[in-house]
Amino acid sequence: MRATDFIMGSVLASVLLVTTACGGAPATMVAPPSAMAKQPATTNATPSPTPEADDQAPLDGDVTPNAGNADLAANKQPAYAAKALEVLATLPIKGRAPKTGYSREKFGQAWADVDRNGCDTRNDILARDLTAKTFKAGSRECQVLTGVLADPYTATTISFVRGQSTSGAVQIDHVVALNDAWQKGAQQLSVDQRTALANDPLNLLAVDGPSNQQKGASDAATWLPPNKGYRCEYVARQVSVKATYKLWVTQGEHDAMATVLGGCADIQVPTNQTPPPAEPVVLPPPAPVKEVAPVEAAPAPAPAPPAAPPAPLVQPPAAGVYYQNCSAVRAAGAAPIRAGDPGFQAKFDRDGDGVGCE
Structure with missing residues (x-):
């Protein structure tokens, strides 16, 4: 099973289940995190003492050029489909499973190109969440070099500059941390399903680097964004991810989520499925065709021979090659x-x- 097939199938199944059982309203599109109104930063909940390295964004590498990244980023904005409190009520409540066996490799290649658009997931999310972006020359708007982030976690504006010492200012957060997911059901998923979870735009946000490090592998019971104005959307997104991938919550996590969502009972969970048009498009009937005498068709021209594939720009080095530097x-x-x-x-x-x- 391809990771992208699992993402879309799981999201559709989750939304259909919740909306059927709970009478969810039709989905509507919402603005990305970069377009949200800024709220003043406030004191956050108790942070996890040890950050999770998996949720810290490394420098992104060169990737295959992609011509359609802008359209792709626009299509990755989430739609909203069912009330978060109703979806939370469907999540099983259990204790944490042992952390034994966890590693980042259990969730597939880091920042894999699961949607096969020629861009790795990190650059896809940067392109989705940043504004005023610039791209590496020759990457066809794939590799983000600079941009501006309206950070949802701190309600501040952050300038992103790609580089060894500067990229860490903006990191890609797994909203449901992979370590947390491992202890709450992900051990039972296949490698393809875990790869989908680690690269699903629903579970990824470009955020303030220090806040991401402070969060680590925490769940909602031990960490919430300092920006109180974003906590409802943050928890609703976590609920959606856990429902999509059939993960559970602990009792403390459930209670913390319910407390947050109690202050915004009508907020809906985001999904990655764009809703169908509200009304079908009706085409006018075709105009009547006037009968005419048949005309002998001219012979079709011979098809042109297929063009030879272009030669690669760079020949791969032979086996056994050694480079000094x-x-x-x-x-x-x-x-x-x-x-x-x-x-x-x-x-x-x-x-x-x-x-x-x-």
Whole structure:
């Protein structure tokens, strides 16, 4: 099963179940986090003492160019379909499972291109949530270099500049942390399903880096965004993710979620499924066709021979190639070099994202 098939199938199944059982209202589109009105920052709930490294965004590597990233980002905005309190009531309440066996690798390749659009998930989310974006030349609006984030967690404006020492100012948060998901049902999912969970736009937000680090692997019982004006939407999103992937909540987590949602009882859960048109499009009947005498058709021209595929811009290095340093990699036309490529060495990949000599 492809990860994207699971995302859409799970979301549809969850929304249909909730709206059928609870009488949910038709879905409507809402603005992305970057368009939300800013609220003053306030004191947050008790943070987790140890951040979860999986929810900290590493530097993104070079990716295959993609011409349609702007349209893709627009299509990834969530729709809303059912009241969050009603969906919360459907989540099982259990204790935490042991953390034994957890690792980031259990959720597939980090920032995998699950939708096969030629852009990794990190760049997809940056393109979705940032404004005033600039992109790396030649990446066809895929690799985000700079932008502005209206951060939902702190209600502040943050400038993003891609770089070894600057990218951490904006990180991609797993709204339901992968470590938390592992202890609440994800152990029972397949690798494809866990990969879908880790790369689902429903579970991802571009946010303030320090806030993301402070949150770590916390659930709603131990951490909430400092921006109180965003807590309802934050909890509603967590509820939607847990319902979509059949995860459970602890009693303390359930009670904390219910308390937050009690102050916004009408808020609905976001989904990734765009609703169908409200009314079907009715086409006018075709005009009557006047009969005419048949005309002998001219012979069709012979089809043109298929064009030869373009030669690759850079020939891959032969097996056994050794590069002294990144300058040698670039001189050979092999940059960026990825893990598994001939001649790849760990020293080329300073940021640990699997791509060297960027």
